[in-house]
Amino acid sequence: MSDPKIEGYEFKPGFRGMADDTGSDQTMFKGVHWGKAMMWIFLLSDTFVFSCFLISYMKGRGSTPVEWPNASEVFGLHVFGVEVPLLLIAIMTFVLITSSGTMALAVKYGYEKNRKMCGWLILATAVGGLIFVGMQAFEWSKLISEGVRPWENPFGAPQFGGFFFMITGFHGTHVSIGVIFLFIYAYKTFAGHYDERKRGWFTTMKGDYVEIEILGLYWHFVDLVWVFIFAFFYLW
Amino acid sequence: MDETNKKEQTTTHKIGIYLWIWGLLFVLSFFSYMVDWYQFQGMLRWSLILIFMFLKAGLIMAFFMHLFWERYALVNVLLWPMTAIGCFIFLMAAEFKYTLFTRIFYFFIGGG
Numbered sequence: 001m002s003d004p005k006i007e008g009y010e011f012k013p014g015f016r017g018m019a020d021d022t023g024s025d026q027t028m029f030k031g032v033h034w035g036k037a038m039m040w041i042f043l044l045s046d047t048f049v050f051s052c053f054l055i056s057y058m059k060g061r062g063s064t065p066v067e068w069p070n071a072s073e074v075f076g077l078h079v080f081g082v083e084v085p086l087l088l089i090a091i092m093t094f095v096l097i098t099s100s101g102t103m104a105l106a107v108k109y110g111y112e113k114n115r116k117m118c119g120w121l122i123l124a125t126a127v128g129g130l131i132f133v134g135m136q137a138f139e140w141s142k143l144i145s146e147g148v149r150p151w152e153n154p155f156g157a158p159q160f161g162g163f164f165f166m167i168t169g170f171h172g173t174h175v176s177i178g179v180i181f182l183f184i185y186a187y188k189t190f191a192g193h194y195d196e197r198k199r200g201w202f203t204t205m206k207g208d209y210v211e212i213e214i215l216g217l218y219w220h221f222v223d224l225v226w227v228f229i230f231a232f233f234y235l236w
Numbered sequence: 237m238d239e240t241n242k243k244e245q246t247t248t249h250k251i252g253i254y255l256w257i258w259g260l261l262f263v264l265s266f267f268s269y270m271v272d273w274y275q276f277q278g279m280l281r282w283s284l285i286l287i288f289m290f291l292k293a294g295l296i297m298a299f300f301m302h303l304f305w306e307r308y309a310l311v312n313v314l315l316w317p318m319t320a321i322g323c324f325i326f327l328m329a330a331e332f333k334y335t336l337f338t339r340i341f342y343f344f345i346g347g348g
Contacts (some may be wrong), residue, residue: 018308051321062332101258104300231289
């Protein structure tokens with residue numbers, strides 16, 4: 001959608017365009033910003049990393065004869081004297097989806113060259129990510145204080161802790177890195193680096209609002225991974 | 237790629253589509269939380285979890301990540317490798333059943 005046109009190259013939609021793109025003895029993805037193509041390749045490899053984690057979790061959980069801890073109770077919270085199952089995880093899910101929505105709007109306003117709106121939405125996304133990481137830190141410290149370790153836990157199968165810390169930790173690291181970059185990009189947007197096409201760090205590439213879309217791809221991917229972790233680890 | 241050859245020509249989508257997808261994601265997340273809230277069990281639970289999960293993932297990829305509007309070359313490069321993950325899941329599912337079987341067998345029958 002965002003791809004600028006190249007002089008002398010007419011992009012055709014559908015399979016015709018795909019054949020032109022892949023079989024023309026030149027570069028693939030003609031007209032696509034290289035950063036965007038590389039972000040997609042990175043996300044594909046990251047998909048494989050997270051898939052391997054979740055598949056090893058499936059195998060670990062499936063092959064133990066000991067009963068698996070009941071996630072609904074382990075991650076439940078006492079609120080005003082009532083035991084609410086999975087409350088913190090539900091709030092985390094909603095926070096992450098909210099930040100994903102603000103990011104999608106930031107990309108849209110970026111392409112419309114609406115600098116202020118784009119910057120505020122990126123900032124909102126960053127704050128959402130920060131809240132998410134904060135709640136995850138709370139969840140980790142709560143579980144650690146209850147005696148959950150990577151090698152043992154009081155609720156059931158000892159493998160639970162190892163998979164929990166590995167998978168949510170890796171996801172949380174992704175969120176943290178995303179938050180750092182969101183703050184940097186919010187600054188760059190407000191400072192007008194993309195309007196002035198100012199050069200970025202370590203690159204000769206001129207600033208462009210396509211960078212917001214590339215950052216957005218990463219952030220939506222983090223949300224996407226959480227959808228799978230939420231389903232398989234917390235609900236299953 | 238020569239930066240000067242690029243023309244500034246980008247299209248954006250209406251804000252309505254983003255708000256719709258956003259709302260749908262909230263509703264689907266709420267539904268999947270309800271699966272746990274009402275403690276559905278067995279096949280009903282698993283199928284509901286998987287349906288809501290794939291719907292959410294599909295909506296995020298198609299509209300928030302713009303795959304729905306992307307060129308086919310990119311879409312195909314991204315989606316076909318996923319079949320390898322499917323194969324891996326299939327293999328490991330067979331593997332964990334075998335591991336569980338041998339564990340239970342030796343726990344109760346003994347190695348001899």
